[in-house]
Amino acid sequence: MAHLSSQQACDVCPIRTRAVCAHCETDELAELEGIKYYRSFEAGQVIVWAGDQMDFVGSVVSGMAGLTQQLEDGRTQMVGLLLPSDFLGRPGRRVAAYTVTATSEIVLCCFRRKPFEALLAQSPHLSGRLLEMTLDELDAARDWLLLLGRKSAREKIASLLVILARREAALSRQRPKGRFAIALPLTREAMADYLGLTLETVSRQINALNREGVITLEGKRRVIIPDFEALVLESGDDSDGGLPA
Amino acid sequence: MAHLSSQQACDVCPIRTRAVCAHCETDELAELEGIKYYRSFEAGQVIVWAGDQMDFVGSVVSGMAGLTQQLEDGRTQMVGLLLPSDFLGRPGRRVAAYTVTATSEIVLCCFRRKPFEALLAQSPHLSGRLLEMTLDELDAARDWLLLLGRKSAREKIASLLVILARREAALSRQRPKGRFAIALPLTREAMADYLGLTLETVSRQINALNREGVITLEGKRRVIIPDFEALVLESGDDSDGGLPA
DNA sequence: GGCATGTGTTGATCTGCATCAAGGTAGGAA
DNA sequence: TTCCTACCTTGATGCAGATCAACACATGCC
Known part of the structure; x- marks a missing residue:
């Protein structure tokens, strides 16, 4: 409970x-x-x-x-x-x-x-900050619409990893660059539900990225990203994530 | 211009x-x-x-x-x-x-x-109303995520028609019911871009719904919905659209 | 130990929608 | 009128990802 x-x-x-x-x-x-x-x-x-x-x-x-x-x-x-x-x-x-x-x-x-x-x-x-956060969430939701509507399974997985890396970096006021390690705080099924895929496809694509060296799996819930920029390239959009430089 | x-x-x-x-x-x-x-x-x-x-x-x-x-x-x-x-x-x-x-x-x-x-x-x-509208848009975007991630082409088309009908009705403070006519203020391509489909699939599905009598095409940009509830059924979710009764 | 349960991987096959391709139709310009 | 252009429809084919199925591995409980 x-x-x-x-x-x-x-x-x-x-x-x-x-x-x-x-x-x-x-x-x-x-x-x-x-x-x-x-x-x-x-x-x-x-x-x-x-x-x-x-x-x-x-x-x-x-x-x-x-x-x-x-x-x-x-x-x-x-x-x-x-x-x-x-x-x-x-x-x-x-x-x-x-x-x-x-x-x-x-x-x-x-x-x-x-x-x-x-x-x-x-x-x-308080209300100003809430409006700001809601507008940010709306932007994030709209990026997600593009992902769900138009990206391939491989691009979807890469995009999710990019988002998790950016969020993890943002907490320490950084931006991800070069080698980067992140936790995957979700099951394959949760990822599938997020990406509009089946859990089998998620598993296959993650392992494909791993085989090709774009990521390195460390157990099932931890990922090393050897080259963040390469991962962003796989995600389909090469925007810089919108953070001020 | x-x-x-x-x-x-x-x-x-x-x-x-x-x-x-x-x-x-x-x-x-x-x-x-x-x-x-x-x-x-x-x-x-x-x-x-x-x-x-x-x-x-x-x-x-x-x-x-x-x-x-x-x-x-x-x-x-x-x-x-x-x-x-x-x-x-x-x-x-x-x-x-x-x-x-x-x-x-x-x-x-x-x-x-x-x-x-x-x-x-x-x-x-002003700011309160803007927050309210932004939250509503966020909810709408989230419904759209479900549509893009999990609905079939047929359900997507039906959902779009339901949304347009609801919006058209809301302007005159009504809710759509029974027989209802709406304008389609978009091309097939715009619909495809909205629904995460190709324009060919949009065309096929609209004409399929027309053949089966779920809708009646009146020209290419106008649709009669003979039975709104039947259309909602085709859209996959039977929520009531969240309007107060 | 043995067994159940939750989670993840991998393989074989199927299918919904994309893609490629060809025509059709309406409205505006000449 | 005829042509052009935008928009839409319809058919044939291919493929990415779903579905169905089996198994692997870890954890916790008896």
């Missing part, structure tokens, strides 16, 4: 500078501290079911989760990736629109929904 | 209650009136090129446009549909991220970017 972690101070928080609270002043932070609590989940646990009442919103502190949508016959598509600093939940909406599942161990910093909404209405620092 | 239309008063505007200005008070509207101007484009014209400097944001008053992304080898994916009341542009961003193309004749209500941003910072009515 979900597990209530002990309180931590915001000023030592690893996502302090990137999360929804990033622009908050000391007094606003104090307000947030008052309505926050931590929860952790094991890999595979469902955090929220689509259609459930949701009495909190929050930020991912560590680990990873996926937003998932389903057709009645069971076909599943992951429609969002929640990585550290990403925001979970929609203020103003009582009922969850998507099922949220932990794909790895995860720690959330949760805010009670009602008081958070009140704070949001008062604080331009 | 783009054509500057004459000024119109906000209180007779057809999108007054749904656009970014929906929650504004009279004084805020007056400010907006001061920085707004109309532009119209013909079907097929490019409104903004990705990478171009963009000195305005704005709302679609009538007609339709598409946001488009491309891989270097030319593969194209539409990543957003702009219908009446939808917002164009990202406040805080100087450079357009996507190419915007009119897929039909279109009229835009444009605001100069700088003064709009200033207004946005002052007016919670």
